[in-house]
Amino acid sequence: MAMDTTTDSRDKQQTLLGADELVLNMGPQHPSTHGVLRVKLKLDGERVIGSECMIGYLHRGVEKIAEHRTYQQFAPYVDRMDYVAAVSNGLGYCEAIEKLLMVEAPPRAKVIRTILTELQRIASHLLWLGTHALDIGALTPLFYCFREREEILKIFEKYCGARLTTHAFRIGGLQYDAYDTLEKDVERFCKAFEPRIKDYEDLLTQNRIWLGRTKGVGILTAADAIALGATGPVLRASGVKWDIRKAMPYAAYDQYKFEIPVGSTGDTYDRYMVRMEEMRQSRLICLQAIENIPTGPILAKVGKVLKPPPGEVYHAIEAPKGELGYYVISDGTVQPYRVRIRPPSFVNLQAFDKMARGHLVADVVAIIGTLDIVLGEVDR
Amino acid sequence: MADEPKEKQPSPVPAGDKPASSPAAIPPPKPAAAAPTGVTPPRPAVPVPPKPPVQLQTPLNNELVGRIRAKFGPVLVEAIEDRKQAILTVECGKLAEVAQYLRDEEKFDLLSDLTAVDWPKREKRLDVVLNLYSFAKNERLRVKARAADGEQVPSVAGVWPTANWLEREAFDMFGIVFTGHPNLTRILLPDEWQGYPLRKDYDIIEQDTSWVKDNLGIESGQ
Numbered sequence: 001m002a003m004d005t006t007t008d009s010r011d012k013q014q015t016l017l018g019a020d021e022l023v024l025n026m027g028p029q030h031p032s033t034h035g036v037l038r039v040k041l042k043l044d045g046e047r048v049i050g051s052e053c054m055i056g057y058l059h060r061g062v063e064k065i066a067e068h069r070t071y072q073q074f075a076p077y078v079d080r081m082d083y084v085a086a087v088s089n090g091l092g093y094c095e096a097i098e099k100l101l102m103v104e105a106p107p108r109a110k111v112i113r114t115i116l117t118e119l120q121r122i123a124s125h126l127l128w129l130g131t132h133a134l135d136i137g138a139l140t141p142l143f144y145c146f147r148e149r150e151e152i153l154k155i156f157e158k159y160c161g162a163r164l165t166t167h168a169f170r171i172g173g174l175q176y177d178a179y180d181t182l183e184k185d186v187e188r189f190c191k192a193f194e195p196r197i198k199d200y201e202d203l204l205t206q207n208r209i210w211l212g213r214t215k216g217v218g219i220l221t222a223a224d225a226i227a228l229g230a231t232g233p234v235l236r237a238s239g240v241k242w243d244i245r246k247a248m249p250y251a252a253y254d255q256y257k258f259e260i261p262v263g264s265t266g267d268t269y270d271r272y273m274v275r276m277e278e279m280r281q282s283r284l285i286c287l288q289a290i291e292n293i294p295t296g297p298i299l300a301k302v303g304k305v306l307k308p309p310p311g312e313v314y315h316a317i318e319a320p321k322g323e324l325g326y327y328v329i330s331d332g333t334v335q336p337y338r339v340r341i342r343p344p345s346f347v348n349l350q351a352f353d354k355m356a357r358g359h360l361v362a363d364v365v366a367i368i369g370t371l372d373i374v375l376g377e378v379d380r
Numbered sequence: 381m382a383d384e385p386k387e388k389q390p391s392p393v394p395a396g397d398k399p400a401s402s403p404a405a406i407p408p409p410k411p412a413a414a415a416p417t418g419v420t421p422p423r424p425a426v427p428v429p430p431k432p433p434v435q436l437q438t439p440l441n442n443e444l445v446g447r448i449r450a451k452f453g454p455v456l457v458e459a460i461e462d463r464k465q466a467i468l469t470v471e472c473g474k475l476a477e478v479a480q481y482l483r484d485e486e487k488f489d490l491l492s493d494l495t496a497v498d499w500p501k502r503e504k505r506l507d508v509v510l511n512l513y514s515f516a517k518n519e520r521l522r523v524k525a526r527a528a529d530g531e532q533v534p535s536v537a538g539v540w541p542t543a544n545w546l547e548r549e550a551f552d553m554f555g556i557v558f559t560g561h562p563n564l565t566r567i568l569l570p571d572e573w574q575g576y577p578l579r580k581d582y583d584i585i586e587q588d589t590s591w592v593k594d595n596l597g598i599e600s601g602q
Binding site for chain 1: 436437462463465467489490491492493495497498509511515518520522540541542544545546553566567568569570577578580582584
């Protein structure tokens with residue numbers, strides 16, 4: 001970790017102790033920055049008075065690659081953005097291209113997509129919970145969370161052969177039909193998962209250390225959250241009841257009943273509570289979905305060579321981290337003219353500075369964790 | 381890089397449904413058509429012209445467009461609808477004013493996304509694209525502004541603070557200069573990076589070959 005006192009007169013401010021402020025460089029190699037995030041912190045003693053996120057260490061030029069691949073060839077690349085929620089990325093991309101082609105996936109495909117995407121949301125939130133708790137000092141939840149996440153990854157593996165970068169869906173529907181025991185596996189997981197969420201909550205929700213480390217930390221008001229473009233659990237914890245699954249339903253979400261959990265103060269604790277409740281709701285969606293999976297085809301009639309009519313489309317889904325949008329322009333050829341990916345992590349991370357100001361260095365770790373960023377998606 | 385070139389093939393629309401129209405089957409008629417022989421090869425592609433594509437971009441004339449037109453007049457260059465999504469094109473210099481109006485009066489309070497698109501053949505080659513969302517109306521709106529290379533685009537970071545990083549990314553990738561932006565520096569690429577990668581004339585193979593040549597002194601195998 002590099003430490004240096006700033007000599008730039010512009011940066012000099014009157015600090016509490018009358019001393020010069022300190023610039024502390026955190027990351028990009030730091031266990032609690034969840035990848036390769038680098039944060040430059042301006043400190044007054046141990047208090048953060050300013051920060052700057054330096055990103056791009058994982059930039060792979062995904063949007064440029066898209067322009068040099070056919071529509072189908074690009075599909076596996078999106079899995080590598082938010083690599084802990086590859087299924088959600090794939091859903092957003094496939095649906096965006098379907099909109100561009102003006103085709104719709106068959107009902108069976110939609111329901112299976114919904115089941116897998118909700119399982120992915122649980123898996124993503126579990127990974128967040130485990131690592132976030134670990135960052136704050138609670139070691140136990142990590143092992144519990146990974147145990148349950150493993151069950152979900154096993155379902156993915158049975159379904160498509162891959163656990164993380166699944167490429168589970170195809171443009172127009174699915175490539176693989178549900179395997180014979182999918183419903184049973186999902187049901188077994190959901191049944192077993194209910195008491196497990198309670199286990200996590202027993203460890204954390206009333207835990208005094210957890211409360212001390214999360215209550216009142218990293219407060220983001222609703223107005224700030226909207227102005228900074230925060231979406232997903234970060235926005236909902238600030239009290240804005242907005243979920244794209246309800247507001248602009250896609251896949252088969254309009255068929256299921258579920259609640260949108262919201263917080264009130266927008267602090268780290270509220271974001272924790274919102275995500276915990278979201279896992280419960282996802283579980284309920286899965287249970288409703290497996291009850292009645294329609295029969296029929298799994299792939300709409302799309303050609304082997306996709307040439308969407310010229311035009312453009314913006315399609316957004318509620319990924320585990322927030323609004324994941326795809327803005328795709330077709331020029332009528334087999335390759336997209338432009339693919340823009342609106343990553344939730346990138347936009348949410350922008351709120352970091354607002355949330356971290358005034359807090360201690362130790363809280364920075366909690367705030368990075370609560371934003372639930374994945375650098376693969378931030379940098380693309 | 382085994383990508384096929386982007387050539388306009390005179391194939392029928394549902395190309396994928398006919399196994400005969402695989403890329404390998406297309407080229408033969410072409411040289412035959414170009415050759416000045418009197419054999420006149422059969423050209424089955426011509427009589428199948430339901431190709432004039434259904435016009436998907438239709439003019440949009442709803443109340444919102446009416447209000448904006450009444451307020452801003454010729455600043456609103458174009459209002460179209462593509463696949464049921466509203467797209468407004470506004471004059472580049474007035475982007476911030478229109479943005480302010482859309483946020484305050486029309487309640488488009490969330491800037492979902494801000495990005496750019498490069499159209500090198502156009503006189504004003506760059507499109508700045510804003511994707512807006514209104515919580516109150518549950519409605520999306522896309523606003524575009526066309527800018528020439530080097531033309532200054534008013535920043536909307538004062539209207540939606542989200543635009544701060546998004547405009548930095550557009551600057552980083554396309555070289556669009558946003559005036560009034562608090563800190564317009566590269567965000568994903570290193571500060572010393574040359575060029576703007578998402579422009580269409582930024583060739584990826586060229587980057588590799590020239591880098592290998594300059595830094596390693598050998599020919600790139602690409």
